[in-house]
Amino acid sequence: MKQQRLFPGVILIGFGLYFFLQQTGISGIQPFLSWPTLLIVIGLAFLAEAYSGNEASGILPGVILTGFGIHFHVVNHFDFWSNDTGVFILIISLGFLMQYQKTRKGLFQGLLFLVLAIIALFYDKVIEWLGILENRALSLWQFWPIVLIVIGGYLLFIKKK
Numbered sequence: 001m002k003q004q005r006l007f008p009g010v011i012l013i014g015f016g017l018y019f020f021l022q023q024t025g026i027s028g029i030q031p032f033l034s035w036p037t038l039l040i041v042i043g044l045a046f047l048a049e050a051y052s053g054n055e056a057s058g059i060l061p062g063v064i065l066t067g068f069g070i071h072f073h074v075v076n077h078f079d080f081w082s083n084d085t086g087v088f089i090l091i092i093s094l095g096f097l098m099q100y101q102k103t104r105k106g107l108f109q110g111l112l113f114l115v116l117a118i119i120a121l122f123y124d125k126v127i128e129w130l131g132i133l134e135n136r137a138l139s140l141w142q143f144w145p146i147v148l149i150v151i152g153g154y155l156l157f158i159k160k161k
Helices: 002-024 035-052 056-077 085-103 107-121 123-133 135-141 144-158
Strands: none
Touching: 002 035, 035 056, 056 085, 085 107, 107 123
16 A cells, blocks of 8 residues: 555655745756656656565666656756767666666666667767778678667567577
8 A cells, every 4th residue: 555655645745846946936946947857756756666665667767767857957057968869778778777686677678778878879989999990890880780680680580489
């Protein structure tokens, strides 16, 4: 019974605090009272429910929503933060890896997304390193999306358990 009230309780308290702080007009926190804050509140509600009981299915959406909310705040307020597709893939990877910690499921997906995030975040550096090696390596690097498609097709259509 307690777990059934946890998610809506956290949502109501979080939204109530959000709207109360908006009404107070405190200038120092007003820039942080935007729609990404609501993503963080919803994500934290999922995480609270997931970690308070045996409902681990809320870990992935909780990490994704909280991570996206934090990302949108940080990218709007700090110049050092990357606003790249790789950041979103990295957040999803962290969600799968945190889910794996509790359920022992999702490790492959987490590691797969982690590798894709690293490739996306450091694509320019990888191209630079390959350019140092040789032009042939650089021309082969252009085909890595096809390699991903082939591996995905293999996993979908050929490999059977």
